[in-house]
Amino acid sequence: MELQKPYLLFLGDAADPLAAKVAQGIKQWHPEYCVGQFRLESCQADCGLEDMTIEAAAKAGAKTLVIGVANRGGIISEEWISVLKEALEAGMDLASGLHNRLNDIPELVEVANRAGRKLFDVRYPTQSYPVANGKKRSGKRLLTVGTDCSVGKMYTSLAIEKEMNAQGINVDFRATGQTGILISGNGVSVDCVVADFIAGAIEAISPDNTDDHWDILEGQGSLFHPSFAGVTTGLIHGSQADALVLCHEPTRTHMRGVPEYSLPSIQECMAANLATARLTNPAAHFVGISVNTSQLEEAEALALMDKIETETGLPTVDPFRQGVSRIVECAVREDA
Amino acid sequence: MELQKPYLLFLGDAADPLAAKVAQGIKQWHPEYCVGQFRLESCQADCGLEDMTIEAAAKAGAKTLVIGVANRGGIISEEWISVLKEALEAGMDLASGLHNRLNDIPELVEVANRAGRKLFDVRYPTQSYPVANGKKRSGKRLLTVGTDCSVGKMYTSLAIEKEMNAQGINVDFRATGQTGILISGNGVSVDCVVADFIAGAIEAISPDNTDDHWDILEGQGSLFHPSFAGVTTGLIHGSQADALVLCHEPTRTHMRGVPEYSLPSIQECMAANLATARLTNPAAHFVGISVNTSQLEEAEALALMDKIETETGLPTVDPFRQGVSRIVECAVREDA
Numbered sequence: 001m002e003l004q005k006p007y008l009l010f011l012g013d014a015a016d017p018l019a020a021k022v023a024q025g026i027k028q029w030h031p032e033y034c035v036g037q038f039r040l041e042s043c044q045a046d047c048g049l050e051d052m053t054i055e056a057a058a059k060a061g062a063k064t065l066v067i068g069v070a071n072r073g074g075i076i077s078e079e080w081i082s083v084l085k086e087a088l089e090a091g092m093d094l095a096s097g098l099h100n101r102l103n104d105i106p107e108l109v110e111v112a113n114r115a116g117r118k119l120f121d122v123r124y125p126t127q128s129y130p131v132a133n134g135k136k137r138s139g140k141r142l143l144t145v146g147t148d149c150s151v152g153k154m155y156t157s158l159a160i161e162k163e164m165n166a167q168g169i170n171v172d173f174r175a176t177g178q179t180g181i182l183i184s185g186n187g188v189s190v191d192c193v194v195a196d197f198i199a200g201a202i203e204a205i206s207p208d209n210t211d212d213h214w215d216i217l218e219g220q221g222s223l224f225h226p227s228f229a230g231v232t233t234g235l236i237h238g239s240q241a242d243a244l245v246l247c248h249e250p251t252r253t254h255m256r257g258v259p260e261y262s263l264p265s266i267q268e269c270m271a272a273n274l275a276t277a278r279l280t281n282p283a284a285h286f287v288g289i290s291v292n293t294s295q296l297e298e299a300e301a302l303a304l305m306d307k308i309e310t311e312t313g314l315p316t317v318d319p320f321r322q323g324v325s326r327i328v329e330c331a332v333r334e335d336a
Numbered sequence: 337m338e339l340q341k342p343y344l345l346f347l348g349d350a351a352d353p354l355a356a357k358v359a360q361g362i363k364q365w366h367p368e369y370c371v372g373q374f375r376l377e378s379c380q381a382d383c384g385l386e387d388m389t390i391e392a393a394a395k396a397g398a399k400t401l402v403i404g405v406a407n408r409g410g411i412i413s414e415e416w417i418s419v420l421k422e423a424l425e426a427g428m429d430l431a432s433g434l435h436n437r438l439n440d441i442p443e444l445v446e447v448a449n450r451a452g453r454k455l456f457d458v459r460y461p462t463q464s465y466p467v468a469n470g471k472k473r474s475g476k477r478l479l480t481v482g483t484d485c486s487v488g489k490m491y492t493s494l495a496i497e498k499e500m501n502a503q504g505i506n507v508d509f510r511a512t513g514q515t516g517i518l519i520s521g522n523g524v525s526v527d528c529v530v531a532d533f534i535a536g537a538i539e540a541i542s543p544d545n546t547d548d549h550w551d552i553l554e555g556q557g558s559l560f561h562p563s564f565a566g567v568t569t570g571l572i573h574g575s576q577a578d579a580l581v582l583c584h585e586p587t588r589t590h591m592r593g594v595p596e597y598s599l600p601s602i603q604e605c606m607a608a609n610l611a612t613a614r615l616t617n618p619a620a621h622f623v624g625i626s627v628n629t630s631q632l633e634e635a636e637a638l639a640l641m642d643k644i645e646t647e648t649g650l651p652t653v654d655p656f657r658q659g660v661s662r663i664v665e666c667a668v669r670e671d672a
Contacts, residue, residue, distance in 0.1 A: 134562030134594045195534050196527040198566040226470030226573050226616050230534040233559075234566025258470045261615075272611070279597075280562045 001127070003095050003120060003185040004063035006035045008054075008087070009047055012069045012080055013040045020045035022097060023068025026183050029158050033185070035060045040079060045069070054083065058090035064120075066182055067096040076100055084108055088117045095120040097178030097189075122181040123189045125201070132199030132238050134280055139209030142331055143241035144219040144290070145273045147263050149228065149256045151249040152292040152319070153219040154180050159319040160245070161216045163328045171214045174206050176235060180218045190220055191231045198231060202238025214331075217241065223272045224264045225255050233276055240280045243287040243331045246270055250304055251295040266308060287334055288327030289316040337463070339431050339456060339521040340399035342371045344390075344423070345383055348405045348416055349376045356381035358433060359404025362519050365494050369521070371396045376415060381405070390419065394426035400456075402518055403432040412436055420444055424453045431456040433514030433525075458517040459525045461537070468535035468574050470616055475545030478667055479577035480555040480626070481609045483599050485564065485592045487585040488628040488655070489555040490516050495655040496581070497552045499664045506549045510542050512571060516554045526556055527567045534567060538574025550667075553577065559608045560600045561591050569612055576616045579623040579667045582606055586640055587631040602644060623670055624663030625652040 007026065014020040020043075027034055027047040036052035039045075047068075052060065065087040071080070076098070084094055084102075088111045096102050102119040103109060112119050142160060144153040157173060157180075164171040173180070175187025186205075193201045206215045217239045221228030246269060255261040264272070270286055277284035289308055293301035301318060309316035315326035343362065350356040356379075363370055363383040372388035375381075383404075388396065401423040407416070412434070420430055420438075424447045432438050438455040439445060448455050478496060480489040493509060493516075500507040509516070511523025522541075529537045542551045553575045557564030582605060591597040600608070606622055613620035625644055629637035637654060645652035651662035 131593075132563040134597060136596075191530075191532040193531050194527075195529050195531050195567045195570070196564065198531050199563055224615060227468040227535055228532065229573055229612075229615070230566045230568075230570025231531045232566075233569040234531070237562050237565055257467075260472075261470060275608070276565075279560060279565070 001120060001122060001181070001186055004093055005033045005185060006062055007033050007064050007066045008052065008057040008062040008092065009034055009037045009049060009068045010065050010083070011037055011039045011043050011045050011047065012067070013042045014045035014069045015072065017045045020047065020069045022179050022182055023047050023066070025179055026066065026068060029162070029183050035062045038065070038083065054086045054090050058092065062092055064093045064095050067094070067098065068182070071098055071100065074100055076105065081105065081107060085111045088112050088115045091115070091117065093118040093120060095122060095182060097122050097182050099123065123178040123192055125188055125193050129193060129197040129201040129204050131196060132203050137203070137206070137208045137240060138211060139213040139215060140243070140335060141206060141215045141217060141239055141241045142243040142245065142287070143217040143236065143239045144245045144247050145232070145236065146219060146222045146247040147224065147266070147269045148222050148249065148252055149225055151247045152290060153247045156245060156247050156290040156319050156324065157216045157218045158183065159324045160328060163324050164214060164216070167328065169214060169332070170210065170212050171216060174215050174217045176202070176218045176220050190235055191228065195230065198234025199238035202235050206239065222255070223276060224261070224269060226258055226261055236273065236276045237280045241277050241284050242281060242335065244273060244277060244284060245288045245290055245327060246273070246286060247290045247292070249292045266312060270312070285334060286314055287331040288314050288324070290324070290327070291316060291318050293318045293321065337456060337458060337517070337522055340429055341369045341521060342398055343369050343400050343402045344388065344393040344398040344428065345370055345373045345385060345404045346401050346419070347373055347375045347379050347381050347383065348403070349378045350381035350405045351408065353381045356383065356405045358515050358518055359383050359402070361515055362402065362404060365498070365519050371398045374401070374419065390422045390426050394428065398428055400429045400431050403430070403434060404518070407434055407436065410436055412441065417441065417443060421447045424448050424451045427451070427453070429454040429456060431458060431518060433458050433518050435459065459514040459528055461524055461529050465529060465533040465537040465540050467532060468539050472617070473539070473542070473544045473576060474547060475549040475551060476579070476671060477542060477551045477553060477575055477577045478579040478581065478623070479553040479572065479575045480581045480583050481568070481572065482555060482558045482583040483560065483602070483605050484558050484585065484588055485561055487583045488626060489583045492581060492583050492626040492655050492660065493552045493554045494519065495660045496664060499660050500550060500552070503664065505668070506546065508549070508551055510551050510553045512538070512554045512556050526571055527564065531566065534570025535574035538571050542575065555583070558591070559612060560597070560605060562594055562597060572609065572612045573616045577613050577620050578617060578671065580609060580613060580620060581624045581626055581663060582609070582622060583626045583628070585628045602648060606648070621670060622650055623667040624650050626660070626663070627652060627654050629654045629657065
């Protein structure tokens, strides 16, 4: 799966800015991939890109229309479909991370076939992956793990990729979820792979590389989440991570979606992730803690990060407040 | 997925007895499910059941023809297909655990539709499962786990079910792989479920039950196998096991299929499984060790089991040599 760039971001009839957070993410991390945005009349979101008609976007070179908005009630409306058909006819592929598949809409399939364009439902793997072989791969790998789901693993991974790029380090972000795939243009939505192939899929998206190259792998779930820890385990094993970054959201009162389950302590979570990671890479070690302090006042946030840094001896940052240069420094130093 | 009983076991053109080990397993554990066997002329296996024509089996009440033999080179031959069609026309469903799907053979699909019969490809889940919710379920659960794949988890689970049944305990075996499903008539092939739903599928096949009821869950893989530990993790979490039994094959020189990976020690393996199991059931504990000593002489086997029993303080048996009554006794006692 490799999306053709540049993109036209489809914001549709987004009910509010949050509904278009996928489009916002693409614009934030890769503005250079975006030629413009397409909005319907009722759209309440804005990525700050030039508003374009399909025709203008095609002329500007857009190769893929990316659906960057959540669809209301899981329905892909007639209004959307007529725009999507126009984009196909103008020579663009379509890419979507929605649950509903573009490939399940006969009208779109028919137009895509006729126009020789592709429909990418990035949530659903289209290729088969081999069973993981566990063989050590060349190159270096960093993986984000979490005390819980949705604590900032993708954001932290993209920030690390960006910082390494800025430092001239040879680096690639490896997406493991639909939003990451739309942002980077490739990857695998690992929680949608058949269970036998979780680790194998991760081995496949992060192949052998040059000794100086870093893959930054986006983690998923948490070893402490009773619904998803199987995915997390296979992802950790397939990654063969050298460097781990723990992501944490300090205001959670319980694991996401399961009120009966409390969060692990930072120390307990690090120990479990290390034990799991060392099965396939005995050299695995932590190089930093990434704390999502968006729910805290600055003074409180800084005090909390100081405390975690003292307890763990690891660079502890909020990527949004402080950037991740101290984590990158630690990863590169430990590797030397 | 619920197969209708009784079965006609299809041994086909088995090249040797091992090729028909699925049929042997069904006959061994549930002879009462089997009305007879069907063999082609070149068949080199024998389950010791009455040889029957399709017509005779149908008259004897067979509801499902179960393919109990591995197909050579992954090909379902014309010779098989003509027998399978005859069985459908005689009113039987078909059940198979092979990689090749019966449902991918148009001739069979056509005859099944016409005859109103079903084709069960038990390796491939046909229903969707919910995401696991982690909520504590009523009833008691025992799960087999392993130092490696293919060390006797299914055999041990079935032996425990049989022993509990013999003791008048309210018990069900819960199959998690294709052979177990064919033996018991239901279950889920958990390594073929979409990764997000591993634990949810296990919650679904082992629902709330009466306080005196035991589910005996068949384990899969190993937490120490770099290819499959994600499946094992989700299975352990979904099982919410009260009682764990560790299965071990002492002559393995490395983890199955991955020569770079050595086996964990019994102690290390128990500790990792306990830590994982306790996320969803803090009361999880080991009640026995099951050692497959088929590769050892009796004296050597007994000495090894003595040693493990002394080290772990747990009943340590080879189910084949000694039965599992001591493990059942420990499970029931610890529960009291």
